[in-house]
Amino acid sequence: MSFEGKVVAITGAASGIALALTKLLASRGARLALADIQADALNKLVEDLKAQGVEATGTIVDVSSSTAVDNWIASTVKHFGTLDGAANIAGIELGFTNIEDLKNETWDKMIAVNLTGVMYCVRAEIRVMKRGASIVNAASLAGIMGRPGIGAYACSKHGVVGLTKTVAKEVGAKGIRVNAIAPSVPSFAFIYNQANSITAVQLRRRCSIDSWQARHHRHQRPRPTPTQVCLSREKVRLKRLPRPSRFC
Numbered sequence: 049m050s051f052e053g054k055v056v057a058i059t060g061a062a063s064g065i066a067l068a069l070t071k072l073l074a075s076r077g078a079r080l081a082l083a084d085i086q087a088d089a090l091n092k093l094v095e096d097l098k099a100q101g102v103e104a105t106g107t108i109v110d111v112s113s114s115t116a117v118d119n120w121i122a123s124t125v126k127h128f129g130t131l132d133g134a135a136n137i138a139g140i141e142l143g144f145t146n147i148e149d150l151k152n153e154t155w156d157k158m159i160a161v162n163l164t165g166v167m168y169c170v171r172a173e174i175r176v177m178k179r180g181a182s183i184v185n186a187a188s189l190a191g192i193m194g195r196p197g198i199g200a201y202a203c204s205k206h207g208v209v210g211l212t213k214t215v216a217k218e219v220g221a222k223g224i225r226v227n228a229i230a231p232s233v234p235s236f237a238f239i240y241n242q243a244n245s246i247t248a249v250q251l252r253r254r255c256s257i258d259s260w261q262a263r264h265h266r267h268q269r270p271r272p273t274p275t276q277v278c279l280s281r282e283k284v285r286l287k288r289l290p291r292p293s294r295f296c
């Protein structure tokens with residue numbers, strides 16, 4: 049699919065999923081407005097893209113600031129003249145904590161970045177987008193199901209799913225699509241970042257649940273344990289979700 053000339057705004061572009069998306073869209077001709085809080089990585093990325101002939105801007109944006117997000121989207125439209133697509137991918141994961149030990153600061157930070165940040169972005173983007181535009185938000189499998197120790201993260205991602213469904217219905221008639229992705233199996237980096245906050249046993253258990261989910265996707269169902277039966281029921285709901293759509 050060609051993105052020749054399309055203008056796409058991406059948050060969290062300095063690493064992970066958003067970085068991979070940035071490179072993919074760049075290879076397909078998109079013009080990119082990239083945002084992140086990691087200045088060095090973002091600047092290097094934009095330099096590399098420009099050296100390859102890609103039209104790209106890099107802006108330091110903390111998505112939990114409505115002013116920063118509004119200014120970024122306004123300057124993007126001023127620079128490129130339009131906004132065809134947006135991927136609101138920036139997100140954080142602050143380790144595993146059961147509810148009785150969950151700190152107020154952890155909850156507030158998680159909701160501020162993962163949920164309020166996505167809302168700020170979607171709101172600013174919808175205000176300037178025209179018919180045919182498309183938004184994709186980063187939810188998670190944790191936005192559809194629960195797991196011990198991820199209360200704040202799961203609530204933030206459930207919020208992203210609710211926000212996405214609501215806004216999709218608000219702007220669908222205007223020809224703007226809003227979808228969410230729900231990555232399931234964590235990347236090695238994602239697990240590695242959590243390794244300081246959980247025990248080896250917890251990490252192994254989580255990895256085995258994730259690898260079970262991967263096998264489940266391929267219809268190779270091992271004998272279910274109580275946890276797996278629970279996940280299996282969740283999966284029925286997951287299957288009913290609309291498939292993430294593509295840009296434009």
Ligand SMILES: NC(=O)c1ccc[n+]([C@@H]2O[C@H](COP(=O)([O-])OP(=O)(O)OC[C@H]3O[C@@H](n4cnc5c(N)ncnc54)[C@H](O)[C@@H]3O)[C@@H](O)[C@H]2O)c1
Nearest residue numbers: 060062063064065084085110111138139186188231234235
């Ligand atoms: N990788 C996975 O396996 C996985 C699984 C489920 C959901 N997700 C979700 O997908 C998204 C991307 O995950 P990833 O693994 O690529 O993460 P990542 O940590 O590699 O990248 C996240 C990016 O967001 C940026 N960021 C963090 N806080 C920010 C803020 N306040 N403002 C702007 N940018 C900020 C970071 O600097 C980083 O570049 C996240 O929302 C995550 O919750 C990932």
